[in-house]
Amino acid sequence: MDFFFSEEQLMIQQAARTFAINECLPAVIERDEKQAFPTAQIKKLAELGFMGMMVDPKYGGAGMDTISYMLAMEEISKVDASVSVIMSVNNSLVCYGLEEFGDEWQKENYLTQLAKGIKDDKLYIGAFLLSEPEAGSDASSQKTIAEDMGEYYLLNGVKNWITSGNSASVYILMAQTDPSQGSKGINAFIVERDWPGIDLGPKENKMGIRGSDTHSVHFSNVRVPKENRIGKDGFGFKFAMKVLTAGRIGIAAQALGIAGGAYELSLKYSMQRKTFGKEISRHQVIQFKLADMVTRIEYARLLCLKAAWEKDRNLEFSLSSSMAKVVASETAMWTTTEAVQIHGGYGFVKEYHVERLMRDAKVTQIYEGTSEVQRMVIARAILN
Numbered sequence: 001m002d003f004f005f006s007e008e009q010l011m012i013q014q015a016a017r018t019f020a021i022n023e024c025l026p027a028v029i030e031r032d033e034k035q036a037f038p039t040a041q042i043k044k045l046a047e048l049g050f051m052g053m054m055v056d057p058k059y060g061g062a063g064m065d066t067i068s069y070m071l072a073m074e075e076i077s078k079v080d081a082s083v084s085v086i087m088s089v090n091n092s093l094v095c096y097g098l099e100e101f102g103d104e105w106q107k108e109n110y111l112t113q114l115a116k117g118i119k120d121d122k123l124y125i126g127a128f129l130l131s132e133p134e135a136g137s138d139a140s141s142q143k144t145i146a147e148d149m150g151e152y153y154l155l156n157g158v159k160n161w162i163t164s165g166n167s168a169s170v171y172i173l174m175a176q177t178d179p180s181q182g183s184k185g186i187n188a189f190i191v192e193r194d195w196p197g198i199d200l201g202p203k204e205n206k207m208g209i210r211g212s213d214t215h216s217v218h219f220s221n222v223r224v225p226k227e228n229r230i231g232k233d234g235f236g237f238k239f240a241m242k243v244l245t246a247g248r249i250g251i252a253a254q255a256l257g258i259a260g261g262a263y264e265l266s267l268k269y270s271m272q273r274k275t276f277g278k279e280i281s282r283h284q285v286i287q288f289k290l291a292d293m294v295t296r297i298e299y300a301r302l303l304c305l306k307a308a309w310e311k312d313r314n315l316e317f318s319l320s321s322s323m324a325k326v327v328a329s330e331t332a333m334w335t336t337t338e339a340v341q342i343h344g345g346y347g348f349v350k351e352y353h354v355e356r357l358m359r360d361a362k363v364t365q366i367y368e369g370t371s372e373v374q375r376m377v378i379a380r381a382i383l384n
Contacts (some may be wrong), residue, residue: 052115077257
């Protein structure tokens with residue numbers, strides 16, 4: 001058992017931290033307030049090779065391992081979770097899904113550009129469309145219909161809570177083709193954002209990760225070519241579950257980074273702020289909070305690394321990824337709440353960043369499988 005990172009992994013970690021401090025931090029509060037999409041930051045990530053980190057270089061990716069991706073996600077999330085969630089969706093859901101389950105035509109026509117994140121000097125990223133008004137945790141209850149018309153599918157329906165809904169060029173979408181088959185009648189499709197019949201709902205005014213653009217997406221008689229179906233007929237639900245299992249590592253790393261960012265700010269503040277004639281870090285009540293923070297973060301980090309390690313070795317990692325996500329997301333929520341408390345009144349204002357981290361933390365307990373769903377997955381695994 002080796003607890004040391006390789007030289008390459010450490011270089012990636014440092015590159016991500018430098019990017020977060022130099023590119024994300026300067027205007028992160030302003031982007032949060034204005035709900036401004038971080039276009040310049042995502043373009044820079046693409047230049048660094050971070051939008052297709054784990055994709056084989058022959059498909060335009062950087063060919064890195066999952067641990068490297070986790071380390072990069074953690075460092076960026078310490079500063080700006082809006083940037084990291086855009087990065088996570090493109091890496092963990094879109095690129096991973098296409099590389100793992102797409103055919104060669106789909107990889108050459110879509111994956112190669114998505115992994116680069118840039119096409120014709122413009123952003124070229126993906127979005128993952130599974131959730132619906134009546135299909136959140138119950139993902140099998142798809143109401144979006146893809147009717148088989150022989151030469152193409154005719155797509156009708158609505159998708160909710162779509163990260164990068166407006167900014168994405170490509171959608172990976174799940175839709176029901178044969179309702180009589182239940183989850184076995186669901187298919188996964190590659191849909192281009194600019195095809196006729198696609199409209200967006202208003203941008204969601206969210207509590208956290210406000211820099212990412214989240215929309216509902218409406219489909220009205222959208223023609224999807226047969227070659228854009230991923231996998232065999234009826235593979236869509238399995239595809240979504242397998243991709244989400246991998247995606248949870250990215251969101252766990254995001255939550256870990258949010259927690260780590262709050263801890264680092266709290267540690268620094270506690271050694272500067274004085275009460276009763278001494279730094280608050282010398283008060284036992286603050287020391288205990290800091291001790292609990294760093295211990296919980298390390299607990300979450302080890303679970304994240306275990307899941308990433310298993311994935312890199314093609315081992316079964318669904319149990320580990322669910323454990324990592326539920327622990328890391330709850331650690332993020334607890335740590336950021338304590339960070340606000342340590343900062344006192346200053347923690348309640350935007351200037352000190354921890355209130356934003358607290359708002360950002362909450363969604364990690366919800367998207368890509370709620371904490372309740374993760375516990376269902378864990379319970380099913382141990383009972384079986």
